[in-house]
Amino acid sequence: MTSLPLIPVDPDAPGARRASMPPQHLADLDLAGRKALVTGLGEPAFRARQISTHYFGRLVRDPAQMTDLPAASRARLADQLLPRLLNPVRELACDDGATRKALWRLHDGALVESVLMGYPDRVTVCISSQAGCGMACPFCATGQAGLTRNLSTAEIVDQAVYLAGVAASGAVVGSPARLSHVVFMGMGEPLANYNRVVAAIRRLVAPAPEGLGLSQRHITVSTVGLVPAIHRLASEDLSVTLALSLHAPDDELRDELVPVNQRWKVSEVLDAAWAYAARTGRRVSIEYAMIKDVNDQPWRADLLGRLLAGKLAHVNLIPLNPTPGSRWDASPKPVEREFVRRLRDAGVSTTVRDTRGREIDGACGQLAAAEDMGTDPAGNLSA
Ligand code: SAH
Numbered sequence: 406m407t408s409l410p411l412i413p414v415d416p417d418a419p420g421a422r423r424a425s426m427p428p429q430h431l432a433d434l435d436l437a438g439r440k441a442l443v444t445g446l447g448e449p450a451f452r453a454r455q456i457s458t459h460y461f462g463r464l465v466r467d468p469a470q471m472t473d474l475p476a477a478s479r480a481r482l483a484d485q486l487l488p489r490l491l492n493p494v495r496e497l498a499c500d501d502g503a504t505r506k507a508l509w510r511l512h513d514g515a516l517v518e519s520v521l522m523g524y525p526d527r528v529t530v531c532i533s534s535q536a537g538c539g540m541a542c543p544f545c546a547t548g549q550a551g552l553t554r555n556l557s558t559a560e561i562v563d564q565a566v567y568l569a570g571v572a573a574s575g576a577v578v579g580s581p582a583r584l585s586h587v588v589f590m591g592m593g594e595p596l597a598n599y600n601r602v603v604a605a606i607r608r609l610v611a612p613a614p615e616g617l618g619l620s621q622r623h624i625t626v627s628t629v630g631l632v633p634a635i636h637r638l639a640s641e642d643l644s645v646t647l648a649l650s651l652h653a654p655d656d657e658l659r660d661e662l663v664p665v666n667q668r669w670k671v672s673e674v675l676d677a678a679w680a681y682a683a684r685t686g687r688r689v690s691i692e693y694a695m696i697k698d699v700n701d702q703p704w705r706a707d708l709l710g711r712l713l714a715g716k717l718a719h720v721n722l723i724p725l726n727p728t729p730g731s732r733w734d735a736s737p738k739p740v741e742r743e744f745v746r747r748l749r750d751a752g753v754s755t756t757v758r759d760t761r762g763r764e765i766d767g768a769c770g771q772l773a774a775a776e777d778m779g780t781d782p783a784g785n786l787s788a
Contacts, residue, residue: 531588562605
């Protein structure tokens with residue numbers, strides 16, 4: 406690695422492209438806000454609940470299907486509350502249909518992706534919080550292109566509502582029909598779009614018809630480690646799961662792999678994680694991409710073990726998913742097994758993440774909107 410990139414932590418700061426935010430949508434507002442808007446349009450307040458029940462309760466996103474609304478009201482409400490935010494570009498499936506990736510074009514042409522993963526006991530969606538990402542982690546495809554803009558709250562929520570609808574249609578054979586888990590592990594750094602991400606979480610957990618009614622502990626926010634934002638998240642009345650993308654136990658290597666480490670060091674970010682765990686009672690997930698001959702040495706496993714022993718933490722090792730043109734590769738399985746063994750010997754609970762969606766570029770860190778790069782991901786199911 407030659408030079409270390411500068412990190413624009415505040416995406417609205419000079420240098421980050423000025424946001425071209427989409428029109429307001431009902432998912433940007435809580436129920437009270439929707440009622441105020443609806444009555445402001447001269448409609449009875451109960452229409453807010455009616456339209457919310459369609460969207461969050463029945464997962465109906467298309468106003469044309471809301472046939473219990475009088476036509477004139479429907480047009481007015483659709484215009485103000487249900488603008489189309491996500492234009493489908495393509496949808497890909499793999500793992501016998503249990504993994505699906507949706508690529509969206511936003512109103513300003515920005516591209517984002519979302520992934521649905523069906524398991525026997527749950528359905529998880531992985532959603533994007535920004536178009537692109539400003540964190541510049543060199544092993545991550547999204548990090549290579551830089552930040553385009555923050556997503557609005559509704560652009561975030563609508564990804565989950567759409568994929569919840571896909572699951573509800575029974576499309577994911579062998580999995581429950583109800584979406585249960587949401588992970589903010591798609592494109593973007595969620596804590597760099599703090600207010601909109603927290604509002605999106607509130608919509609995801611509010612009971613229908615205000616929101617999707619998911620359990621807080623089934624929502625995971627994954628971060629590179631923006632320390633002030635972790636503290637702030639701990640002080641919200643939310644107890645979502647925090648995932649920290651650590652990837653190295655020492656500052657020298659983490660400064661390269663997760664450049665924001667130049668601002669907040671390993672010890673600071675772990676302290677913030679433990680404060681989060683103490684405040685919420687929730688175990689923090691430590692994410693660690695296994696990169697051959699880079700961060701997978703036994704001594705690094707031992708150092709990581711010492712940092713995490715006795716803490717409310719769980720290690721999630723992610724086999725590196727090499728990005729196109731990358732000089733890095735995943736660690737060999739025996740090296741990975743030794744890493745796991747050493748962590749477990751240190752008393753640290755450790756698992757290896759499955760690698761869903763590889764063939765559709767839907768696996769971790771691969772969400773780079775291949776369309777934009779002129780390449781065609783597997784392309785076996787076009788929408
Ligand atoms: N910005 C957030 C969330 C997005 S990435 C974060 O960094 O946590 C979700 C996870 O995928 C992170 O742990 C990230 O480090 C990891 N990841 C990114 N690129 C990867 C790759 N090529 N292989 C494996 N994991 C990767």
